[in-house]
Amino acid sequence: MKKILLASLIILPIVAMAQVNVPQTNIKSLSDIERVINSIVTWVSGIFFAIAILFLLWAAFLYLSSGGDEDKVKTAKDNLIYAIIAIAVALLAGTARSIIESVLNR
Numbered sequence: 001m002k003k004i005l006l007a008s009l010i011i012l013p014i015v016a017m018a019q020v021n022v023p024q025t026n027i028k029s030l031s032d033i034e035r036v037i038n039s040i041v042t043w044v045s046g047i048f049f050a051i052a053i054l055f056l057l058w059a060a061f062l063y064l065s066s067g068g069d070e071d072k073v074k075t076a077k078d079n080l081i082y083a084i085i086a087i088a089v090a091l092l093a094g095t096a097r098s099i100i101e102s103v104l105n106r
Contacts, residue, residue: 038097045093052086059083 027033059079066072092099 041093041097045090048093049087049090052083052090055079055086056083 027036059076059082062072062079063076066076
């Protein structure tokens with residue numbers, strides 16, 4: 001019985017993957033690839049920016065709930081610095097293409 005269960009656990013993912021339909025892409029030129037990359041960068045930078053904002057709010061919560069404890073205040077300040085750096089990176093990620101193009105065109 002155990003061998004049948006083990007075999008089904010091994011074979012089941014293979015059978016399940018056989019049912020997946022591969023989506024057709026509309027990429028036919030370099031401009032299509034550029035469009036896809038721009039879309040991915042936009043999504044990733046947006047998600048990164050949202051997470052950075054959540055960390056900023058978390059740092060504010062830690063600071064407000066520290067109650068004057070120096071260790072908790074230091075932790076909150078460190079988290080605030082990390083959140084600000086993350087926001088800066090997210091903003092740069094969204095504008096990286098235009099920055100690189102302006103540097104290379106000079």
